[in-house]
Amino acid sequence: MIRINDILDKITDFNPEADLDLIERAYVYSARVHDGQVRLSGEPYLSHPLEVAGILAGMNLDDVSVASGLLHDVLEDGHVSVDELGEMFGQETLHIVSGVTKLSRLKFSSSQARQAESIRKMILAMADDIRVILIKFADRLHNMRTLEFQKEHKRARIAQETMDIYAPIASRLGIYWIKQELEDISFQYIEPEEFNRIKKRIRKDKDARKEYVESVRDIIQKEMDSAGLKCLVKGRYKHFYSIYNKMLTQNLDFEEVYDIIGFRIILDTTPQCYEALGLIHALWQPVAKKFKDYIAVPKANMYQSLHTTVIGPFGERVEIQIRTKEMDEVAKSGIAAHWSYKEGKSIDEKANTAYAWIQNLVENQENFRDPGEFMENVRIDLFPDEIYVFTPRGEIKALPKGATPVDFAYLIHSEVGNQCTGAKVNGRMIPLNTSLNTGDTVEVMTTKGHNPSKDWLNFVKTVKARSRIRHWIKTQEKERSTSLGREMCEKAFRKNNLNFISLSKTEEMKAVVKEFNFKTLDDMIAHVGYGKITPLQIIGKFTATPEKHESDESILNRLIGRVKKKKTSDGVVVKGIDDILIRFSKCCQPVPGDQITGYITRGRGVTIHRYNCTNILKLSPERRVEVEWDKTLPETYPVKIRIRSQDRFGLLADITATISKHSSNIIHANTETNEDTGVNMYFTIAVEDTEHLKRILSDIRKVKYVHDVIRLASS
Ligand code: MN
Numbered sequence: 001m002i003r004i005n006d007i008l009d010k011i012t013d014f015n016p017e018a019d020l021d022l023i024e025r026a027y028v029y030s031a032r033v034h035d036g037q038v039r040l041s042g043e044p045y046l047s048h049p050l051e052v053a054g055i056l057a058g059m060n061l062d063d064v065s066v067a068s069g070l071l072h073d074v075l076e077d078g079h080v081s082v083d084e085l086g087e088m089f090g091q092e093t094l095h096i097v098s099g100v101t102k103l104s105r106l107k108f109s110s111s112q113a114r115q116a117e118s119i120r121k122m123i124l125a126m127a128d129d130i131r132v133i134l135i136k137f138a139d140r141l142h143n144m145r146t147l148e149f150q151k152e153h154k155r156a157r158i159a160q161e162t163m164d165i166y167a168p169i170a171s172r173l174g175i176y177w178i179k180q181e182l183e184d185i186s187f188q189y190i191e192p193e194e195f196n197r198i199k200k201r202i203r204k205d206k207d208a209r210k211e212y213v214e215s216v217r218d219i220i221q222k223e224m225d226s227a228g229l230k231c232l233v234k235g236r237y238k239h240f241y242s243i244y245n246k247m248l249t250q251n252l253d254f255e256e257v258y259d260i261i262g263f264r265i266i267l268d269t270t271p272q273c274y275e276a277l278g279l280i281h282a283l284w285q286p287v288a289k290k291f292k293d294y295i296a297v298p299k300a301n302m303y304q305s306l307h308t309t310v311i312g313p314f315g316e317r318v319e320i321q322i323r324t325k326e327m328d329e330v331a332k333s334g335i336a337a338h339w340s341y342k343e344g345k346s347i348d349e350k351a352n353t354a355y356a357w358i359q360n361l362v363e364n365q366e367n368f369r370d371p372g373e374f375m376e377n378v379r380i381d382l383f384p385d386e387i388y389v390f391t392p393r394g395e396i397k398a399l400p401k402g403a404t405p406v407d408f409a410y411l412i413h414s415e416v417g418n419q420c421t422g423a424k425v426n427g428r429m430i431p432l433n434t435s436l437n438t439g440d441t442v443e444v445m446t447t448k449g450h451n452p453s454k455d456w457l458n459f460v461k462t463v464k465a466r467s468r469i470r471h472w473i474k475t476q477e478k479e480r481s482t483s484l485g486r487e488m489c490e491k492a493f494r495k496n497n498l499n500f501i502s503l504s505k506t507e508e509m510k511a512v513v514k515e516f517n518f519k520t521l522d523d524m525i526a527h528v529g530y531g532k533i534t535p536l537q538i539i540g541k542f543t544a545t546p547e548k549h550e551s552d553e554s555i556l557n558r559l560i561g562r563v564k565k566k567k568t569s570d571g572v573v574v575k576g577i578d579d580i581l582i583r584f585s586k587c588c589q590p591v592p593g594d595q596i597t598g599y600i601t602r603g604r605g606v607t608i609h610r611y612n613c614t615n616i617l618k619l620s621p622e623r624r625v626e627v628e629w630d631k632t633l634p635e636t637y638p639v640k641i642r643i644r645s646q647d648r649f650g651l652l653a654d655i656t657a658t659i660s661k662h663s664s665n666i667i668h669a670n671t672e673t674n675e676d677t678g679v680n681m682y683f684t685i686a687v688e689d690t691e692h693l694k695r696i697l698s699d700i701r702k703v704k705y706v707h708d709v710i711r712l713a714s715s
Contacts, residue, residue, distance in 0.1 A: 001047045002054040011059040011066060020061040021052025024051075026067035026089060033074045040622040041149040048142060049073060055138040066132045068096040072135055075101040099132035100139070102439065108161065108394075116164040120398040122388035123169065125438040133169070139180050140166050159189035180315050183241040191244070194511050198240050209237075212314075220320075228248060230274065232266040238713070259544050262319045266328050270295060273322045280320060282309035287317060290293055293321070298464070312323060336372045348418050387426050390441040402435050404463045409444040410465035414661055417468055419446040433459040452474075484574075488528055491581075491605070492535035498542060512541045574598055574606055581605030582627075588613040599629035636686035639693055640712045643681040644704040646672060654703050659685055662696045 011018045016528040030049050037045035043307035053069040067089065073095060074080045079380045086094040103126060108119055127133040144162055147155055163186040188195040202209075213235035238246075246252065251287045264277055273295060280286075290309035299305045305323040312318035354473060386398050389408065399407055405423030409416045422445040423430055452469045460466050486500075495502035504521055504524055505508050516533065518524040527533050572582050583601070590596045595611035600623045608627060609616040616624070645651060652671065659666055668684035687693040693711065700709045 001043065002050050004050065007050070007053050007057045008053075008674065014060045014064070021061070022067045022089065022093075023070065026070040026093075027053075029088065030070045030074060033077075033080055033287050036266065039146070039149065040151075041146055045073075048146075051142045051145075052135065052138045055141060056135065059138075060133065061131065061134060064092055064096065065134065065280075068093050069135050069138060071097050072100045072139060073104075074536070076104060078150075081448055083397070095677075096129055096131050096135065099127055099129060100135050100327060102126060103132065103136050104139075106439065107469055108165070116168075118388060118398060119165050120169050120172075120388070121382045121398070122438060123165065123389055125386065126537060128410065131479065133173070133531065137166065137170060137642050139173065141181060144182060144673050147189060149184065149320065155189045159186040162186045162464050163190060179240040180241070180625055184239050187241040187244060194244055195240060196242055198254065202243075202260070203294050216263060216312060216318065218285070220280070221264065223283055224265070224268055225278060227275065228277055229267060229272055229276055229279075231272075234262050236264070236266045237261055243675045249530040259374045264328075265320065266325055267322070268324060271304055272517070273324060277308065280308065280310060280322075281299060281388070283314055284318070286310050349555050352381065373577065377379075387436060387438045389438065391435050391469070392441060399436065400461045404428070404433055404435060404459055404496045405442055405444060406432050406460050407465045408436065408442045408464040410468050411447075412444065416444055416446055417450050417465060418445050419448060419450045421450050422448040433541075434454070438607055478526050480600070480623075482522055482526040483529070484606070484625060485527065485529030487527035487600055487605065488536045489525060489535045492539060496539050499540065503542070508542065512538060572596070572598075572608055573630045574627050585613065587615045596627055598625040599623055600625060636665070638684050639687050640682065640684050641697065641700075641709060642679065642712055643683070643700060643709045644701075645681070646707070648705050651679070651703075651705065655681065655683075655700060658699050658703060659683070659696060662692065662699065664692070678705075682712075 004024070008023060011020070011023070018613045027050075031046050034049070039045055040046060041047075049070045049072060052072060056066050056069045070528045071085070071089065071093065075082065075085065079301040082094065085097060091099075101124060106119075106123070106126075123136075124133070125631055126138070143150075143158070147158060150158060161486045162182050167179050167182040167186065168218075170176070170182060184195075189446070215236050220233045224233070234538060238260055243254075247254060265280075267273055267276060287309040292306070292307040295304045295306055304319050304327040307319070307321055309317050309319050323549045385401055387401055387403065388396055388398055390396060391412070397408065397411055399411065406417065406420060409420040409423070414649070422434070423432060423434075424443040424445070425434070425436065425440045427441075427443075452472045454469075454473060457466065457467050460469065490500045500541060509521060513519075513521050513524050516524055516538075517526075518527065524533070524538070528535055528538070539666065574582070582598075582605060584590055585607050586597075590608055590610045596608050597611050597613075597616060598606040598608055599616055599619055601607050606625060606627065608711060643655060656669075665686040666683055667686055668682075672680040672682075674680070685696065687696065697711070
């Protein structure tokens with residue numbers, strides 16, 4: 001078991017200014033919290049956080065990381081409160097420990113293996129501080145190193161999870177030593193027989209192999225020297241799992257795996273690389289189709305190198321990579337050469353840059369002497385545009401950042417979206433416009449027959465939700481327009497002594513539909529509802545004789561005139577429709593400014609109700625139409641008037657009541673009282689037009705004791 005002093009020494013070595021006090025306090029605190037707990041290995045539990053801290057110190061991480069490593073499991077059992085931890089070790093440490101704890105609490109079932117990629121992204125998205133991930137790696141690494149003490153039935157599952165989730169993340173982040181160790185330990189538990197077979201065979205001829213590497217390296221080196229090429233030649237073993245993987249994917253026996261050892265030639269300049277390649281190919285016969293020129297055509301991640309496979313000195317295949325020092329640096333600094341090359345996946349440019357940058361950060365921390373600078377650099381957002389959430393059954397769904405439960409509902413199914421009435425996140429009810437966060441478990445409540453709301457368009461983030469909601473509204477509008485159009489037609493026909501319903505079944509009507517270029521009668525009726533054509537245009541087609549047509553036209557024009565006039569004075573607009581009769585309901589008497597809604601009444605156009613009128617709530621919703629007060633109504637204009645009257649009690653009140661009865665505002669009022677002649681009153685009132693004014697004046701004249709009322713010339 002590593003001791004705290006070993007860790008402190010290691011840290012002092014690379015960072016003399018580290019806050020050792022913080023680490024010591026974390027150690028004492030962790031020891032207290034875990035006191036009495038024992039690992040499955042029989043060791044005191046404290047050994048685990050100590051080993052984790054040791055791994056982190058070995059990676060030259062900062063003091064906060066090491067302290068967080070010591071504390072990474074204290075929140076797990078719930079003995080320690082978040083507040084206490086924050087008070088004792090500061091918000092930064094608390095943030096990291098909470099992040100690690102959150103990751104530990106994610107539970108993945110084996111059925112989710114096919115979602116491995118989503119899980120990886122989810123973990124990365126949840127770790128908003130790179131140190132959270134690094135501590136999680138150290139934690140997993142130590143748990144894997146001690147996996148033999150785990151209960152037998154759990155070993156394979158944990159190993160599989162490590163293989164599927166954690167090793168690939170380490171690979172992407174460019175932390176290859178962790179990747180390889182995690183893979184080799186997992187391999188050992190997932191395929192113990194294969195693992196031991198490979199291990200034995202490599203051990204068996206280890207000395208022979210060492211000799212082999214030396215001899216091949218010597219041959220290459222000599223060849224380069226004789227051509228005057230200064231170079232470095234390296235031979236390297238691959239790790240067990242990658243050998244096994246090669247056997248598996250290429251269906252090879254161990255003996256056939258030719259690149260258990262690979263060679264690399266590193267030179268100064270690009271022309272030298274091609275020269276070296278020529279020498280190698282002259283020396284050993286190249287294997288057809290195995291040559292790749294990534295210098296002329298670099299990979300998307302900027303990886304450059306010449307790859308070739310030749311038949312070596314002992315008749316075996318030898319894999320050789322040739323590149324410059326600079327190219328070697330790029331490959332190592334992890335613009336994810338391994339990741340893209342081995343996994344053969346196309347590279348997301350953005351993520352790639354982020355991973356490369358992270359590896360850079362991990363490798364070059366010595367350069368971050370200033371803790372503030374380091375802090376600025378450890379905050380990560382690898383997937384700035386995406387979040388990952390769980391369904392109640394544990395499936396992972398990716399959504400754009402800012403997505404809401406409504407987006408989630410539509411992602412599950414259009415019907416779930418349409419009928420969505422509420423949502424629970426992590427078991428708690430939340431408003432439908434709440435933004436979801438990575439790691440949330442989202443449950444959508446639906447109600448049969450419930451419909452989407454237009455308001456949802458204000459907050460949904462996905463294209464799918466938006467288009468489904470729009471589609472629903474459009475369908476709904478068509479239904480309404482059809483219903484409205486039918487009413488309008490029936491009424492207009494009746495006024496012209498025609499029966500629309502019986503006519504609609506005739507060949508004549510079919511011809512009219514065709515003439516207007518509609519596919520169906522319903523289409524035509526809907527267009528009447530939309531206000532694109534008028535019922536009168538349709539009626540026009542049914543009135544046969546030319547002379548009669550003339551006179552009918554004038555009747556129609558008068559009708560149109562009447563309808564239009566009526567509409568204007570109503571001051572209400574039915575969405576998308578010009579010619580429709582409007583009535584105001586007697587039950588709730590809406591006035592301008594009230595929130596209103598329209599209801600299509602059989603044969604009487606649209607009746608306007610206040611939005612919350614209890615009567616309309618009882619009526620069938622599909623006959624409701626959206627209406628609004630006509631904002632294009634002429635504005636009101638101020639007009640000055642003079643009223644002469646005999647004075648009396650209540651006179652002023654009666655006059656103002658009369659004015660306001662006509663929905664006119666009094667802008668200004670002034671009265672002069674004279675013992676002899678009575679009272680002169682001057683008002684400035686707001687009127688819409690002269691008609692409006694005329695009506696007001698005529699009513700004021702009817703007020704008791706008023707002599708005369710006149711409009712004064714405006715001053
Ligand atoms: Mn742990």
